[in-house]
Amino acid sequence: MKRFKRMLTLLSLSAVLAIAGCGSGNSTAANEGSASSEGNQAADISATETAKLQVKTSFYPMYEFTRQVAGDLAEVENLIPPGVEAHDWEPTPQDMAGITEADVLVYNGAGMEGWVDQVLESVQGTELTVIEASKGIEIMEGSGHSHEHEEDADHSHDEHAHEHEEEADHSHDEHAHEHEEDGHQHDHGGLDPHVWLSPAMAVQQVRSIEAGLAEAAPEHKEAFKANADAYVSKLEALDQEFRDGLKDAKRKDFITQHAAFGYLAREYGLTQVPIAGLSPDQEPSAAQMAEVIEFAKEHDVKTIFFETLVSSNVAETIASEIGASTSVLNPIEGLTDEDTAANLDYIAIMRQNLEALQKALNE
Known part of the structure; x- marks a missing residue:
C-alpha cells in the first residue's frame, strides 16, 4: 500500500543517515551517536505517522x-x-x-x-x-411530494413501513446502472x-x-x-431515543423544506410533507406552494421546517401565509460555522432534530 511505500522510503533514508554517522571520527563519536539515535527516533516517529x-x-x-x-x-x-x-x-x-x-x-x-x-x-x-x-x-425512490400520504398520517409504524417497502422495492445495486445513465448532480437519479x-x-x-x-x-x-x-x-441508543420520543406524538405529519427525511419518517412511523424535492436548491412551483399551504391549513400545522446552509425564504413564506412559525430540521449534509464552533457532531445534531420534531408534532 501507499503508506507502506512512504514508510519504507523514510526508513531507508534513516539507515543511510545512520551509516554516514558511523564513518565520522572517534572524538565526536558520542555526540554523533546521540544525534544518530535522535535522528532514528525522529524517522521512526515520522514513519509511524505516515x-x-x-x-x-x-x-x-x-x-x-x-x-x-x-x-x-x-x-x-x-x-x-x-x-x-x-x-x-x-x-x-x-x-x-x-x-x-x-x-x-x-x-x-x-x-x-x-x-x-x-x-x-x-x-x-x-x-x-x-x-x-x-x-x-x-434505497427508496425519491419523491418531490408525498402528500398522497396525508390521509394515512395516523397509521402505525408498521403500516408505514410496509407501505414504504412496497414503494422502495428496489435494491441499491438494481438502481446503480440507472443512476449512471442519469448522471445528474442535483436530482440524485430519482433516488433518495x-x-x-x-x-x-x-x-x-x-x-x-x-x-x-x-x-x-x-x-x-x-x-x-x-x-x-x-x-x-451510541447510534443504537440514539435510535431508541427517537423511538421513545416519537411513538406517542399527537400528529405524525411534518412539513419540511426539501425531501431529505424520508428514511427518518419511515423508520419512526411519520409522514414527511416536503415543499420541494430531493435537492434543497429545487424551487417549488406556485401549484406546489398552494398545495402545501392547503395541507397545512387543513391539518392545522403550526411549524414549517427549514434547514441549515440554504435559504429559508420558501419556508418563511408558507409560515407567514398560514400564521405558523419556522424551525430548523437539519439534514446534516454539512456543518455550519456555528456547529463547528460549538463542537456539535452527528449525534448532537440528531438530538436537536428529535427535540424539534417532538415540539412540532405535539403542538
Whole structure:
C-alpha cells in the first residue's frame, strides 16, 4: 500500500543517515551517536505517522462515521469544508489529486455525490480503496411530494413501513446502472440518498465503513471493529431515543423544506410533507406552494421546517401565509460555522432534530 511505500522510503533514508554517522571520527563519536539515535527516533516517529491510512471522505456524515471507526489509525480529511452545501460542491483539480494520493475514499452513494463517477473513473488501476457506505441498503425512490400520504398520517409504524417497502422495492445495486445513465448532480437519479438521517441506517453505514477500512488495513481489523462497536452502541441508543420520543406524538405529519427525511419518517412511523424535492436548491412551483399551504391549513400545522446552509425564504413564506412559525430540521449534509464552533457532531445534531420534531408534532 501507499503508506507502506512512504514508510519504507523514510526508513531507508534513516539507515543511510545512520551509516554516514558511523564513518565520522572517534572524538565526536558520542555526540554523533546521540544525534544518530535522535535522528532514528525522529524517522521512526515520522514513519509511524505516515503509516496511518490517508482517508478522504465526501461530506460530513461520512467524515464523522469514518473518524469514529478509524480512531487514531488514520488521517481522515473531509473534502467539503464547513459551511458548504454538499449538493453544490464540485471537486477541484487539487481535490482530485488529493483523492488519487489517498489510501481510502469514503462516499455515501445512492446518487448523493454527482461527481463521484468521474472520480472513480480517474482512479481505476490505482491502489485506492473505495467505500460506498450505502451499498447493500435498500434505497427508496425519491419523491418531490408525498402528500398522497396525508390521509394515512395516523397509521402505525408498521403500516408505514410496509407501505414504504412496497414503494422502495428496489435494491441499491438494481438502481446503480440507472443512476449512471442519469448522471445528474442535483436530482440524485430519482433516488433518495439521505440514508444517514435514520440512526438505524447510520449503523449499517458504519459497518460498511468498518469493513472497507479493514480491507485497506487488515492488520488493524480488530481495532476498527472495537471502534465501530463502541460507536454503533451510541447510534443504537440514539435510535431508541427517537423511538421513545416519537411513538406517542399527537400528529405524525411534518412539513419540511426539501425531501431529505424520508428514511427518518419511515423508520419512526411519520409522514414527511416536503415543499420541494430531493435537492434543497429545487424551487417549488406556485401549484406546489398552494398545495402545501392547503395541507397545512387543513391539518392545522403550526411549524414549517427549514434547514441549515440554504435559504429559508420558501419556508418563511408558507409560515407567514398560514400564521405558523419556522424551525430548523437539519439534514446534516454539512456543518455550519456555528456547529463547528460549538463542537456539535452527528449525534448532537440528531438530538436537536428529535427535540424539534417532538415540539412540532405535539403542538
